Amino acid sequence: MVPRSAHKPLLDELQTLLGDRARDEDFELGLYGKDGSVLEGRPAILCLPVNSEEVQRIVEICRKYERPFTARGSGTGLAGGAIPVGDPVVIATAKMNRIIEVDLDNRIAWVEPGVLNLDLSTHLKPLGFHFAPDPSSQQVCSIGGNVANNSGGPHCLAYGVTSAHVAAIEVVLPDGTLTVLGDLSAEPSGYDLRGLFIGSEGTMGVATKIAVRLTQNPPEVRTLLLDFSDVRDGAAAVSAIIAQGLIPAALEMMDHRAIEVVEAFVNAGYPTEADAVLLVELDGLPGGVENGVDIIRRVAEAHHVGTVRLAADEAERALLWKGRKNAFGAVARIKPDYYLHDTVVPRGKLVEVLEKVYRIADAHNLIAINVFHAGDGNLHPILAYDSREPGVLERVHAAGRAIITASIEAGGVLSGEHGIGLEKRDYMGMLFSEHDMATQDVVREAFDPEGLANPLKVLPSGSRCSDSFGQHVPEGAWV
Amino acid sequence: MGVNTQHFIEEPILQFASDVGSVGPVTVVGGRTQWDVGGLPLRSSREVRAPSGVWSHEPEEMTVRCGAGTSIRELNEKCAQFGQMVPFDLNPEATVGGALAVGRSGFRRLRYGPIRDFALRIRHIDHSGLLVTSGGPTVKNVSGYDLCRLLVGSLGKLGCIAEVILRCLPIPETTLWLTGTGDPFKIYNQLYRPSSILWNGDQVWVCLEGVKSDVESQAALLGFEEVSSPPSFPTRGRMSLEPKALRGLVNDSNDWLAEIGVGVVHCAETQTPVPLSDANKLLMRDLERRLDPTGRLNPGRELVTT
Numbered sequence: 001m002v003p004r005s006a007h008k009p010l011l012d013e014l015q016t017l018l019g020d021r022a023r024d025e026d027f028e029l030g031l032y033g034k035d036g037s038v039l040e041g042r043p044a045i046l047c048l049p050v051n052s053e054e055v056q057r058i059v060e061i062c063r064k065y066e067r068p069f070t071a072r073g074s075g076t077g078l079a080g081g082a083i084p085v086g087d088p089v090v091i092a093t094a095k096m097n098r099i100i101e102v103d104l105d106n107r108i109a110w111v112e113p114g115v116l117n118l119d120l121s122t123h124l125k126p127l128g129f130h131f132a133p134d135p136s137s138q139q140v141c142s143i144g145g146n147v148a149n150n151s152g153g154p155h156c157l158a159y160g161v162t163s164a165h166v167a168a169i170e171v172v173l174p175d176g177t178l179t180v181l182g183d184l185s186a187e188p189s190g191y192d193l194r195g196l197f198i199g200s201e202g203t204m205g206v207a208t209k210i211a212v213r214l215t216q217n218p219p220e221v222r223t224l225l226l227d228f229s230d231v232r233d234g235a236a237a238v239s240a241i242i243a244q245g246l247i248p249a250a251l252e253m254m255d256h257r258a259i260e261v262v263e264a265f266v267n268a269g270y271p272t273e274a275d276a277v278l279l280v281e282l283d284g285l286p287g288g289v290e291n292g293v294d295i296i297r298r299v300a301e302a303h304h305v306g307t308v309r310l311a312a313d314e315a316e317r318a319l320l321w322k323g324r325k326n327a328f329g330a331v332a333r334i335k336p337d338y339y340l341h342d343t344v345v346p347r348g349k350l351v352e353v354l355e356k357v358y359r360i361a362d363a364h365n366l367i368a369i370n371v372f373h374a375g376d377g378n379l380h381p382i383l384a385y386d387s388r389e390p391g392v393l394e395r396v397h398a399a400g401r402a403i404i405t406a407s408i409e410a411g412g413v414l415s416g417e418h419g420i421g422l423e424k425r426d427y428m429g430m431l432f433s434e435h436d437m438a439t440q441d442v443v444r445e446a447f448d449p450e451g452l453a454n455p456l457k458v459l460p461s462g463s464r465c466s467d468s469f470g471q472h473v474p475e476g477a478w479v
Numbered sequence: 480m481g482v483n484t485q486h487f488i489e490e491p492i493l494q495f496a497s498d499v500g501s502v503g504p505v506t507v508v509g510g511r512t513q514w515d516v517g518g519l520p521l522r523s524s525r526e527v528r529a530p531s532g533v534w535s536h537e538p539e540e541m542t543v544r545c546g547a548g549t550s551i552r553e554l555n556e557k558c559a560q561f562g563q564m565v566p567f568d569l570n571p572e573a574t575v576g577g578a579l580a581v582g583r584s585g586f587r588r589l590r591y592g593p594i595r596d597f598a599l600r601i602r603h604i605d606h607s608g609l610l611v612t613s614g615g616p617t618v619k620n621v622s623g624y625d626l627c628r629l630l631v632g633s634l635g636k637l638g639c640i641a642e643v644i645l646r647c648l649p650i651p652e653t654t655l656w657l658t659g660t661g662d663p664f665k666i667y668n669q670l671y672r673p674s675s676i677l678w679n680g681d682q683v684w685v686c687l688e689g690v691k692s693d694v695e696s697q698a699a700l701l702g703f704e705e706v707s708s709p710p711s712f713p714t715r716g717r718m719s720l721e722p723k724a725l726r727g728l729v730n731d732s733n734d735w736l737a738e739i740g741v742g743v744v745h746c747a748e749t750q751t752p753v754p755l756s757d758a759n760k761l762l763m764r765d766l767e768r769r770l771d772p773t774g775r776l777n778p779g780r781e782l783v784t785t
Contacts, residue, residue, distance in 0.1 A: 105664075161621070187742075192632055198628075243538055376618045418621070419621050440623055458623065
């Protein structure tokens with residue numbers, strides 16, 4: 001870490017711009033050193049801009065001092081994408097939280113990056129629309145963070161991830177230029193820089209305004225809870241439902257341990273004796289929804305379902321979802337800490353990989369809990385542990401690596417919705433060749449030749465011979 | 480360190496890589512159905528063709544892997560065997576790679592989204608004749624930079640698409656085309672997720688898809704007449720507008736057909752491309768220079784207007 005006195009001229013200049021919204025007090029810097037992962041870093045200075053122009057000026061000042069900058073939304077990311085590495089200036093977008101315009105004629109809304117995901121959908125509800133991506137953290141995560149990570153959520157099974165729901169993004173490029181990527185027209189001119197920027201985890205600039213697409217609220221919604229006495233039947237039912245040509249709005253799975261902890265936490269009436277439950281949601285016009293309910297009942301019966309519970313009303317539906325969306329918090333009832341993984345496997349390999357996950361956890365003397373987006377094969381194994389146990393983090397990391405390896409061996413990918421960040425950048429070689437990664441780095445470099453925008457994320461350092469990072473994750477960045 | 484079980488590469492892809500090679504201008508030929516988009520290729524450029532064939536279709540995964548030279552007709556014939564489709568709605572003789580390289584979506588984009596959102600993994604041959612894989616084989620994936628989005632609509636100037644994995648959808652139980660007169664913008668707000676609404680300033684065509692009872696109940700809202708197919712599209716030109724700008728179209732003697740809610744207008748004249756901002760132009764030119772330093776990939780075609 002660079003001594004604080006070294007930041008003085010930089011801090012002075014940022015304070016001239018932002019006043020007390022540029023800070024370097026120890027306590028706050030400590031808070032902004034973490035995100036939703038187990039990783040930790042430390043910003044040199046924290047900035048809280050309120051508009052695009054301030055972000056632009058911050059980036060220009062950072063460039064003048066050759067200082068990296070890391071944009072940050074709500075800090076709920078799970079892959080360490082917002083962890084400040086290399087003494088950066090952290091640009092937190094929390095104060096840029098206005099819904100600027102709702103344009104129903106174009107079915108888009110312009111929002112600032114700090115707008116919270118659920119706040120936007122709540123705002124749109126009376127108009128009959130919503131923003132489709134709905135990560136489990138949607139009460140607190142920001143739209144800017146959703147863009148950075150190309151976030152998903154349960155309903156992305158039918159509606160697609162963030163990239164499908166963003167028409168244009170105003171960004172400050174790493175050279176300080178303010179520009180808009182994409183536009184509201186059907187087929188914007190030139191290359192799809194918008195699509196490239198989404199999911200680039202802050203390494204191609206800072207989003208300052210986002211035009212999100214609005215999705216019609218479905219006229220009819222049905223939510224079902226199916227329980228199975230064998231997790232394998234539940235997983236097989238997932239594939240069978242999709243193979244019937246039915247794409248539910250959401251198709252979530254929880255294993256026995258998850259059911260137990262969630263039920264004790266929220267009392268949603270989950271069957272605690274079941275080995276697995278599926279939470280299925282169908283939406284759309286009434287005929288399609290009823291047809292879907294019939295298909296699900298039929299498939300579930302063929303796969304030895306215990307009971308099929310159809311939520312009678314909105315309150316019951318909300319309760320069933322409350323269980324699912326609070327699952328991660330509920331884990332604290334077993335162990336004080338957890339490590340949440342995110343890989344995707346072909347649906348047909350769910351059973352095989354789940355069984356491997358349990359074996360891996362056993363072998364590392366850890367508890368594995370599975371709550372996940374089964375419909376798109378997106379596994380979220382939770383490894384519950386107590387960080388006070390000596391040596392436990394080594395076991396957690398080793399188990400995590402084994403889970404990722406098992407997922408990729410099954411024909412899967414590194415991340416479904418959390419991103420690569422710091423957590424998985426060194427695993428990129430499992431999925432991509434050296435030349436694939438070098439090509440990705442060439443593209444990144446077009447945006448940020450100096451490597452100042454959220455450095456050391458996404459790609460392993462040394463992705464090319466002419467390694468522009470020249471640094472490694474500093475000691476202490478890993479808790 | 481690789482596990483790399485998914486790095487299986489078909490022989491025809493290696494052949495294509497060798498065809499593209501590392502020197503001299505090359506033009507990738509697809510079905511020549513959108514041949515003049517972005518300008519005609521340099522005459523002296525060597526023509527190459529991407530491999531063709533549906534290599535795997537996994538109905539349970541709702542994904543299909545094929546060579547970029549596969550025709551949309553062949554792709555959808557294979558998918559239909561399992562009740563699935565890739566709703567590209569273009570000339571069936573267009574190739575998958577050509578459709579993606581041009582990036583224009585079909586007339587059911589309103590419901591199914593743009594074709595770029597169907598590309599899960601793209602393998603392309605770069606300027607040095609090497610294979611590059613981006614994206615991944617699963618329906619959900621955020622591993623690494625999304626070069627697939629960059630390649631869709633790139634007119635092959637950043638790389639030659641060799642193989643793709645696409646997302647499939649179930650073929651709807653019922654498809655119904657209707658026509659009548661009315662305010663197309665009101666109709667758009669009345670319906671729930673229609674597949675297409677087309678308007679020529681006078682007449683409206685609506686495509687409804689789903690289970691029969693839903694299609695019938697939605698159709699009943701309109702009181703339109705059933706027709707067997709969509710109208711014919713003016714083919715020579717195409718404009719890209721904001722959806723709400725379609726309100727400004729006037730019912731003149733010109734032949735045009737607008738996609739309501741999307742913003743595409745099929746018309747007789749070609750639109751002058753919307754100028755790019757200087758910053759975007761610089762970035763795009765820089766990407767071209769970095770990914771094709773000698774400008775050998777599909778020379779003559781132009782995306783970045785001056």
